[in-house]
Each structure stands twice: as C-alpha cells, then as structure tokens.
Amino acid sequence: MENSPLFKSGHTACAGCGQAIAARMVVEAAGPNTIIANNTGCLEVFTTKFPETAWGVPWIHSLFENSAAVASGVEAALKYLGKKDNINVIAQGGDGSTADIGLQALSGMLERGHDILYVCYDNEAYMNTGVQRSGLTPFDTNTTTSPAGAQSSGNIRPKKPMPEIALAHGIPYVATASAGFPQDIQRKVKKAISIKGPKYIQIHVPCPLGWRHESNQMIPVAKLAVDCGLYPLFEYENGVLIAQKKITPKPVEEYLKSQGRFKHLLNNPEEIKKIQAIADNNIMKYNLKAQA
C-alpha cells in the first residue's frame, strides 16, 4: 500500500522542505473527499509539473492570487450540485499569495462566508522566485529585496498580522500551526473542516534554502520559532482564544542563530533586543508562558 496516496512521492520540493510536510499533513487530515485550489508558488510548481502530479485529490491551480476565489466558485458549484455536505474545499497558498497579492480574494472569500478552509503556508518570503521579502517576512530578516547592509539590518517591518486580519472577518475558526508540530497541524485541520463556514490556518514552514539552515534542521528550527515566542501557536473559535501552545520561553537569539537569514544580527544586541520585544509581546498577548 502506498504510504501517502493523497500526496505522492516524486514531487520536486527541495530536500527538507517544510511546506512539503505541512501540505501532506493537511491533505491527509482532510482525506480523499477534498477539492484543493492552489495559488501559484513553490507548492504548486513542485507538485504539478506536467505530466506529473503529486495530488491524489482533485486539485486546481489558476493564478498567483486567486485560489480563494477559485475555491469560492468550486464551493458554489458543489452547493448547486447538492454535493457540498460530502466534500471539503481547501484553498491554499504561500505567504506572499495569501497576505500580499491574494489578500483581496481571501478577504472576499472570508467575508462571503463560504464553507472553505484556507491554508497559508508561511515560509516568510517569496521563495519560488528567489527569497524576496513579503508582507509576512519577519522584522530584520535578510532577503534578496530587503538585504542587510551598512544602512539596513534587513526587513524594516514586522510580519503583517494575518491571523488577526482573518479573525476580524468574524469567521468561526482561526489557528496557527507549525511544521515543527505535524500532529498538531492534522488535529487543527480536522477540527477546521468539521466546522461550517470560512476557516483560516496559517502554518509556519521553514525553507532550508531561503532561511539558510541545514535540511535536517527543518523541524528543530520550526520548534525554536514556537519555543521563543516568535511564532505563537493558537486557536480561535468564534473570535475567542480557546487554546495556545504553552512554552518555557527560550531567548530569541537561539532561534536567530539557527539560520543564515539572521546572521547579520548576531553582533547587534540592539536589533536582537527589538526582536526579543516582539516575542515578549506575543508571550503576553497570547498568554504563552507555561506555569512553573
């Protein structure tokens, strides 16, 4: 029997790709009665180069920014056919196609109340085109379009608060997840598809190439992001924070040290302090600290 009939071997993701693991977790949790609409991006390119496809469920790619709208059309058609109750619809894309170019289509989908799960695979830059800065690139990250230099310590803005933006649409379920915790991804996807209406899950997915760490460090790096408070894992149901992954916070420096994209910060305590403040704020805001 095939190990993974819904997301097959033979795709052309880089070795140790966090998005590949996360995407497999999502489709396996959703099961075979699922239709996926995919934005342009790494995931689309590495899974569906004609005449190959890694997908064992019906899958469609149209453009960079419109998976949420295409999925809306799929969902509307299923409703018309009277099949919506038996089939899950997932729209998915990377951080750029979600938070930047596809934000309008996503907002429309969330606002219209479609019964669709939107999954954002957040590797924090435009990796498919060569590590350019996106709206979800973290503060002070060195990317090819926010390079560190004598006058700059990298990306000048913090991450766009996508989960909060999704939440502000009044949708029933918003969660963050991480490739470092694959079982947690599956649990959240299963929960999300059991809820009617629009759902949003944002998954932190390390990119060994773009973040510049060894391919076998993908999971430890992802875990560090969670454990230092820079990538809080939480769930909102009907606007209420119902769960968060408790941590014994590690200093952000440990996370920054693990990747080449933050290398320029290591002798810059001032900048590290600013990043620590972002983590501290998350820890307070989402009440992340585990009881001693």
Next chain:
Amino acid sequence: MKEFLEGSHAIAEVIRSCKPGVISAYPITPQTHIVEDLAQMVSDGSLKSQFVNVESEHSAASVVLGGSATGVRVYTATSSQGLFYMQEVIFNIAGMRLPVVMTCANRAISAPINIWNDQQDSISLRDAGWFQIYAENNQEAVDFHLIGYRLAEDKRVMLPVMVCMDGFILTHGMEAVDMPEQEKVNKFLPDYDPLYKLDPVKPISMGLLADPDYYMETRFAIQETMKESIGYLADISQEFNSAFGRDYKDLLVEEYQLKDAEKVIVAMGSVCGTIKEAVDELRSKGKKVGLLRIITYRPFPYARVCEALKNVTKVAVLDKAVSLGAYAPIAVEVKAAFYGKKKGPKMVSSFVAGLGGRDITLETIHEIFRRLSTKEVNSDFVDLKPELLKEEYGE
C-alpha cells in the same frame, strides 16, 4: 413571442433560460442591469443558481473559472476596466479550456475615465483564446448567448465565448425581442456534460505547469480549434435557425447590399444599423454602396471577408477602437486578409469613429463614404473637434 424589453433585461432572461449553476459578477456600468436582474431572479426563486457577489472582477472571473472546472455551467458579465481587471483570468480560462460564457457590455477605456460606448475593451483582449461575437441589436445579443453556450460546451471546442454588445446603445436600449421559449432552449442547449471536472470520484489535477516541452502545443491546439470552429459556428447557427425561426447565415459576417457594390464599409456591432440606413439612402440615389458586418471577430473570418469583398473597388473599415501607434484593429485584419490575393479591392482605407461614446450619425457614415473617394487613409479619425486640438496645455 415578441416582448418589448431593455437589452440588459433580455440578456438576463435568456441567461435564466440557459440555467447556469454559478453566476458571479462585480458591478460596472453599463453591465449592471444584467446582473441586477439575475440577482433578482435568484432571489425570487425563478433561477436556481448560486449567485456569488464578489469583491472584484478578478474574483468574478476566478469564481466562474472554479465553477466551470467543477463541471457546472457558469455566467459572468462585465465591461471596460472590469474586463481589463479580469484579463489574466480571461487568458487562464481559455488556456484551461473551460466553456465559460460572458457578456461584455462594450465601453471605453480609461484614462480619461469614460463610461460610454466603444469597443476598445473586448478588442484589446482579442488574443486571449475566447470567441468574440458582436451583436448588432438586442435580438442578436439574446440569440448569441444561446449559441455561445452551445459552441463553448461543444466537446470539439471547449473554449470560452464572449458575447459583445455595445454599452448603453444595446444594454440600455428598448427593443422588441423574440424571446426563445424555455422548451426550445432545453432542446437546443442540453445540460452541460463536462469532459473533465474536479470530482473526488476521479481526482484529476488541473492547471499544471507546462515547460518548453509542452507549452507550445497547448497554444497550437487552441489555434486549431479556433480555425475548425468557423465550420461549427455555421452548423450551430443553422440548427439555431430551424429551432427558433431565425435567418443567420453562418454568424461570421453579414453581407448587406454587396452584390454590385463598389464602395463598402466594414464594421462591427450596433453601428451597423446606422450604416444600413445610410446605405439604403445612397442606394435610393443609385450609388453602389454596401456594408460588410463582422459578427465573429475571433476567430477572424478571413476567407468570408475575401469572398465578400473580392469584387469591391474601395473598402472603408470603421473601427470603434484604436491600436495607438499602429493601424486600427479591424483594418489590420481586413488588409491582411487580402495580402497576396489576386482579386481584391484597390483601396482599403481605415477610419476611427465613435470613441468614448461620440455619436456616429448618418452624417458620419456619409462623411466616411465621401472620404473613401479620395486617397487611401489609415486610422483616419472622423468627427474630431479641431477647436479642441488647437488648445495648448495650461491655457
């Protein structure tokens, strides 16, 4: 039965009779009345469709793309900037071979912003792989939607169809229209039976990346289908004629007073009504003039144009659009049609008129026939206001 209807309402009525499962649109003048009427029909329950109110034309086109890919008949309508905002989805729909049908209420393009009619919007998307069929009146606009679905969903075709109707002139014009009866529509246009669709029972992937080993053949295949469809259009229009009692020849071109004509205007859309009037007037005075109306602009009916104009001396092509810095769009095609041909007109002059809703009157048409008497001209603007052109910036 003939009914006195606004163009937009007539379109909404015929779309209802085609029973699309998913309708999605975003408001833009002068398309709005069509989708307002459809929304009301869904609200009243007389049309069992999913009506998806989107946040942009880009999403409207994407929603119908998704609906069509799921195996359901779909409909959208737009105009001008809305069509341009859809552009990449428009190409995408054709590339994915999805039988979407849409109405383009033809309108000028910004800047300067202008809500009135010309044909710059759809003509600018001529290379997208969509059929473009232009109506002269609302009867045709109604009929062309029915024919459009039949053509698009034909398993030999599987390409989208854009029915173009002049904004305001047709969309907001009142006209007696013979509305197709539902029973006859059901017979002429059976339920959509998709060749491929998103369905967990048979999970296909759609919209794959094609590298240089595969891409060119996808384009070639569309080009071939377009060429072959010229014949399918003729067949379908004959079938339509017998089902609904109309008299369309082949839906490619209409020949009006061409038999012994020496001077002929080539044009497209509602302006042809005015041209016919001018032709009748001149004919009554013994002038040998005529009209060749282009109905289907994509695929372009080169052979029919050559055949129709081979004995004509002088041709005036009237474009309601421009290709700034080049010859006008329809003129380019007509000139190309005759390149290297032994028989053909001595002169093909090109005129641009009616941009941004400037009225094309009977006098405009007479002026074009007059200018056709002198030397050949290209992209000659008619009805310009010279006093405006004299103004200096900042005066």
Next chain:
Amino acid sequence: MFGPLTVLPSKSKGDKTGSWRIQSRPQYLHKNCIGCRMCLFICPEGCVHGKEKNTLWVDYNFCKGCGLCADICPKDDIAMVPEESKEEAK
C-alpha cells in the same frame, strides 16, 4: 485535444527524485526501532514505508537525503551515511 493538461494522480511517480541525493542517505539500522513511525510521518517525500518496528524502509528512488528522519528518530536508529559509500543495508 491537447491543452487542458488534466492529469490523473497515478502519473505522479515518474519523477525519480532519488537522483538528487548527493551527500548522504538514511540507513535504517533496525536495532533499536520502536515502531513509532515518526520517520514515516515527517518524511517530506512520503517515501518511508513499513508498519512494525524494525521493518521500516526508505524508497531510495525518491529519497532526497534531507536527513529529517535521522534527526527525528528518538532511538538514533537511522544513520546518515555518505552517498558514495556502498555499505547500505538492503
């Protein structure tokens, strides 16, 4: 008609990405394996197979040698061995 480019899932195994493996490959030692299947679970290629302890194996036709399975194994029962080495257990 060529063009819709619709593809059935069975076509997907054509890309033998195992040829990408240039540095090292996972060697399943089958000594201390407890059958937790974490290696199978987190493999980005989905190319680890097997159910019972000490029976898991990797399909080298697809393994890119990322090393995630060796890293996550709680019993250090997977070794990354240099690709040129012939000493793989098979």
